[in-house]
Amino acid sequence: MKAFILAAGEGKRLRPYTENLPKCKVSLAGIPLIERQIETLVKSGINDITLLTGYHSQELNYLKMSTLHNPYYHCTNMVFTLMYAMEDIADLDSVIISYGDIIYDTDII
Known part of the structure; x- marks a missing residue:
């Protein structure tokens, strides 16, 4: 499975x-939302994670993850950003697509 x-x-x-x-880098209780989400995915056995970036994308480089960048983030929406991954998604049997600014538990996965 890929996320x-x-x-x-x-x-x-x-x-x-x-x-x-x-x-996604806004912190809750001192931990950025994106880090919480990645931790939850990894705890659920999902290690193949790609970040679809845009605004201040360089601030996510420390995560050392695969990225796809939407250079038009300022004038498009999330669906447009997701289109950057469609070629990769089309070949997958199972995939998780998530917003970077939400929190969920492993039970949701």
């Missing part, structure tokens, strides 16, 4: 927290 995390959003409604960070 794709939509992490291109600006999070304009979360300003000033997202002034220089993608929305």
Whole structure:
């Protein structure tokens, strides 16, 4: 199973927290949302994870994960960003597609 995390959003409604960070890097109890999500996926046995990036994508480089970048994030939406992964998704039997700014538990996976 492979997971794709939509992490291109600006999070304009979360300003000033997202002034220089993608929305998925906003922290909850000191841990960025994206790190919580990756940890949950890995605990569920999913290690093949690709981040679909956009706004301040360089802020996600520390994660050392596979990425696909939407250079048009500022004038498109999540569906457009997901299109960057469609070629990879088409060949998969099972896939998880998730927003980068949500929290869920391994029970959901």
